[in-house]
Amino acid sequence: MTKPLTGAQIMCEALIREGVEVMFGIPGGAIMPFYYAMWDYRDRLRHVLCRHEQGAGHAAEGYARATGKIGVCIGTSGPGATNLVTPIADAMMDSTPLLAITGQVGSHVLGKDAFQETDITGITMPITKHNYLVKNVDELPYVFKEAIHIATTGRPGPVLIDITKDAMQKTTVPNWDIKLNLPGYKPTYQGNRRQIREAIKLLISAKKPLIIAGHGIIMAGAHRELQEFAERLRIPVITTLHGIGAIPENHPLAIGMPGMHGWVHVNRAIQECDVLFNIGGRFDDRVTGKASTFAPHARIIHVDIDPSEIGKNVRVDVPIVGDARLVLQALLEDLPPPSELAELHTHASDWMEHIREMQDKHQGKQQYKNRAAMANMSLPPHDVYEALSRTLNARGNYRVVTDVGQHQMWAAQLIDWNHGPRTHITSGGAGTMGFAVPAALGVAIAYPNETVWAIVGDGGFQMTNQEMATIVQEGLKNVKVAVINNGYLGMVRQWQELFEHKRYSGTPLSGPNFAKLAEAYGWKGLTVERSEDVQAAIDEAHATDGPVLIDFRVEREVNVFPMVPQNKSIGEMILSESQA
């Protein structure tokens, strides 16, 4: 191709070459040349006009998290770019492959406080895996290729490209014969064989081994290998918040979620185990509680693709840097024959029995929702989750996106996650309220034939619900929103109730009539106030060929239990208000 193209056309071509099909954004002065060029590519590059750049960023994240492909978001210079900061930070914390494209003022006025000039590469330096300021049209093919390579390989993450307006307008003959020049970027994928043998030795000699499956399993697509490995050794598997889907929860070896709102039997098992094998989890403080007291009897094996995660929060005995799938494959290859695993298997079944006993004794899912305190509530939140879990599991073909707060923890706890990886998507590391509705938009675009549920609190919903208009404009019929409406910034209120003398400072929250708001957006809006109406509303949402919102007006002051108070050992869980 020897035809000269504008920088903006080159950007479109570069994205298409990298397999990008959809982008989420909002135009403005500095990015207008890109939108001008986009018009000619509109049959191959779908542009989704969002209502806020934060929404565009989360939508791109949702798309990326659901597909594993890069999510692309666009903003203009200045406020357009700064509105992308939250989703970029969110993507950094949750290792989401995200490409943020921002327009920048012309290079001749750069650094002069020109209209809508913001130093977005400076601002996003600590929250991107890498970023670029492009002032020269000739650099565009290279930068786009490198940026997407960096965002999607190794430990994925957000990359931002800021392009001056003149670089988009100038023309050049693009050179697509690109060899990346990245001597400092060589992710390690294959685990070290010696360490892998060491890990097997440890696991085989263990009497109380445990596996923690983290986000790395999902991102590497290692769920089958994980399941096979756990089955071969008969080791119980814990799934972190982002590891949900790594193993179906109805699998006999799956024991559930650890950490601050994990289950008692899971946290106790961690405190008792003698070998802890963490694949693709980063020992976040919401998982470990007070790190110095975490898994005191365990030798720890940690597999992570990012070397800096190993040994960062907890001491590690066998570090393995690599891709979760490739490491598990190597582990499977090196496993001794079943005859040599007999002893391990006996220990394993005693151990599993012990864990299940603890599970029966302390409230697992089943007992928890039958707590007497809920008996005379007209709509305990648990009834919503129970019905959702039942219905989703019966129907299949769904994705769930959750926001941040109590409703998020209940979703992780109370829904039976049996349908594989990438069916549960949430903002974990950053805990970004406002994530769910726009992220659901991105997921719905990626999977138009599946039902995408956003479960969101009344607080988070009021941060980004304007993307409901985007969902209508894009003709998406597969989005359903469940607002768990408790009239509070519930999770904060819970902390105030338990640890701050019930000083409900800044947490009681009003809102519009959400069902009417939904109707105003052209959605169907339903309101549910009693447990007996929950199932019918969920069924109606599924039966409706279009977006539906259900405002579940749940009991206002219900707490998420079990709970590990902040900075406490995960061995010290509280199970009810009276223990706080």
Place this chain on the structure above:
Amino acid sequence: MKKHTIVALLQDRPGVLSRVIGLIRRRGYNIESLAVGHSETAGVSRLTLVVESEDVEQVVKQLYRLIEVIKVSDVTDDPTVEREMTMIKLHAPPAARHEIISMCSVFGARIVDVGSNTMIIEMTGTPGKVENFIEVVRPYGIKEMMRTGRIAMVRGARGHNASEYVEPATNGVAVPALN
């Protein structure tokens, strides 16, 4: 906390130094000195960092997360040559000059400018020696002082030639300097 000397090779790209400095700031590492400049290989800079840390391995790993960082070595326990340079503008009335000059010759410092009442002295040496020199001349009255960061080089055949890590200019294809 132990002091560590770290030497790193960096791909020259705009903003690379602010990435390194930003990382050190936000991770809360204490740096005592930082010096950076061109290496023997075009397109690669060499950085010497003196950092106080209980977990220097984490510092090294975090540096590696930066895309431009090619090679990081903790040379604290290696045999190295370490140097630092200082320039001191000293109060030096004619009566004191003789003494100052002889002091300089003991330390191998050079007088690079003489004014009516001042001298500028340049001194290069190990950080300890520079420190000693400063203490010795301080009583005369230091009007201005500047110190470069420390640079360190591993002795003998060990160490890293930057060209090991950088591919020579590629098959005529545009690999923009990204400037």
